[in-house]
Amino acid sequence: MRYLFGIDIGGTSVKIGFFSENTELLEEWSMPTVLSHLIAEICGNIRTFLKERKVEFCDILGIGIGVCGIVKDGIVLRSVNLGWENVDVISEFQSELGSAIDMVLLNDANAATIAEFSVLRNQYSNMVFLTLGTGVGGGMVLNGQLLEGANGKCGEFGHLKVDDKYREVCSCGKIGCLETIVSIRGLKRLALHYQKILPTKLSFDRLTPKSIFDAARKKDVLAARVVTEAADALATAMVMISDIVDPEVFVLGGGISQAGSVLLKAVKDAYFRKTSKNSNTEILLSVFKNKAGIYGAAQQLQKKTGGK
Numbered sequence: 637m638r639y640l641f642g643i644d645i646g647g648t649s650v651k652i653g654f655f656s657e658n659t660e661l662l663e664e665w666s667m668p669t670v671l672s673h674l675i676a677e678i679c680g681n682i683r684t685f686l687k688e689r690k691v692e693f694c695d696i697l698g699i700g701i702g703v704c705g706i707v708k709d710g711i712v713l714r715s716v717n718l719g720w721e722n723v724d725v726i727s728e729f730q731s732e733l734g735s736a737i738d739m740v741l742l743n744d745a746n747a748a749t750i751a752e753f754s755v756l757r758n759q760y761s762n763m764v765f766l767t768l769g770t771g772v773g774g775g776m777v778l779n780g781q782l783l784e785g786a787n788g789k790c791g792e793f794g795h796l797k798v799d800d801k802y803r804e805v806c807s808c809g810k811i812g813c814l815e816t817i818v819s820i821r822g823l824k825r826l827a828l829h830y831q832k833i834l835p836t837k838l839s840f841d842r843l844t845p846k847s848i849f850d851a852a853r854k855k856d857v858l859a860a861r862v863v864t865e866a867a868d869a870l871a872t873a874m875v876m877i878s879d880i881v882d883p884e885v886f887v888l889g890g891g892i893s894q895a896g897s898v899l900l901k902a903v904k905d906a907y908f909r910k911t912s913k914n915s916n917t918e919i920l921l922s923v924f925k926n927k928a929g930i931y932g933a934a935q936q937l938q939k940k941t942g943g944k
């Protein structure tokens with residue numbers, strides 16, 4: 637039996653998945669993202685895990701690594717969350733674990749896109765994946781191929797301009813970007829905006845996307861309004877994307893998508909109201925949820941090594 641790892645390095649935590657050579661997840665765990673010596677910490681973690689499980693290094697096919705940042709040709713050009721600039725992640729991993737270990741490096745949203753596409757590839761060739769969380773990211777598969785763009789920045793959907801009503805300044809400097817509305821902070825801000833205008837049973841001390849979607853499910857007036865507006869903004873962006881790349885299917889992932897059917901229904905209603913008549917685009921929820929990153933990284937590694 638041989639194994640591989642899929643790692644998802646995010647701004648707050650690092651998720652590590654231990655997979656069989658057929659990319660079946662065997663075990664997973666996470667560790668907090670520490671900014672100093674992060675790669676050494678992750679590698680120490682892996683060494684300890686293998687020692688405890690009595691697995692030899694020669695039985696490891698390789699490691700797939702997804703990173704929150706701009707990735708090009710095996711280098712992290714920039715990661716604002718990790719404070720990295722031009723970091724040769726593969727060389728650093730190999731200097732810790734040995735150069736014989738095969739590795740692939742990719743952007744975390746692209747890794748998640750690969751995972752989600754793996755379960756749809758028999759049905760579809762053109763998919764857009766949107767991840768809704770702290771911000772909005774995503775990735776695209778066209779004609780069965782993942783698109784990375786000239787600088788690995790393909791799929792920065794969070795910065796599509798969709799709003800002219802609240803005119804919030806985005807972290808990117810523009811006004812009215814999608815992620816000023818459909819993000820953890822954006823949803824909270826919308827709820828606060830309607831606090832004095834609409835009736836609600838929401839507790840504003842402990843406001844989270846989950847509490848807002850839960851209340852919307854119970855027909856809370858304010859929460860339902862927030863969900864409708866967020867779905868509307870998301871649908872506006874999806875129609876723009878659809879007009880450019882004409883996908884067969886959109887997949888919604890990230891923490892906010894765990895709201896499930898209440899979000900999906902609102903997005904579908906808004907999307908089909910806004911898009912061209914007779915559109916038969918599918919809109920689905922993520923299959924892998926918060927494990928999409930580790931699965932995609934592992935699958936990309938397996939593709940590279942061909943299971944050798």
Ligand SMILES: [Zn+2]
Pocket residue numbers: 794795796806807808809810813
């Ligand atoms: Zn922006």
